[in-house]
Amino acid sequence: ALHYAARRFFQPVSVCAIPSEDGKSVRFSMVNDTPDDVEIDMNIFALALDGVRIPLKSASGTCGPDAAALLTEIDLHQLPAGALLSWNFIASNGMMGEGHHVRETYKALDLRPSVLTHQVSTLDNGDVEVEIVAEGLALFVMLEADVAGRYSDNLFDLAAGERRRIVFSPIDKAQTGKPAFKVFDLYTSQSQA
Secondary structure, three states: OHHHHHHHHOOOEEEEEEEOOOOOEEEEEEEEOOOOOEEEEEEEEEEOOOOOEEEEEEEEEEEOOOEEEEEEEEEHHHOOOOOEEEEEEEEOOOOEEEEEEOOOOHHHOOOOOOOEEEEEEEOOOOOEEEEEEEOOOEEEEEEEEOOOEEEOOOOEEEOOOOEEEEEEEEOOOOOOOOOOEEEEOHHHHHOOO
């Protein structure tokens, strides 16, 4: 999991959430570690515990090379009770990202079952595509295969109705049959089976 999280937070262009000391607001800082200016378009949402995204604010800005700059700020009083702050962004160089901020602790969230389902299909090159769908809020979704290999992505969030396609590259592509996958999220990791 840390590998996928580190890939995101070390990405050359990103947006970082910085909570105020009093916990009443969050500033969003653009970070650009490339040698060129980048324009960043960002959307901020309230993410309810049932997985519904409620648009709060959009922001755009330009960040110079090898720099960081304030993009926008949001007052956390705008969030409905129990909701998380969620965002996504895309930069002019094609880099994109997403994140969320929890006001208190994950343990204090009254999470509901996310009802994650997945379908698996084999690609012509021997890789496997896994499509994951969430009926509710799914935080820190993670796939696990019964064979060794590499994922195009892992450890991500899904809102209600969202889907994500992940490509899994088995180390041994000569192996016959599809790998079996398990899909976890924060709710299933905290629940007793």
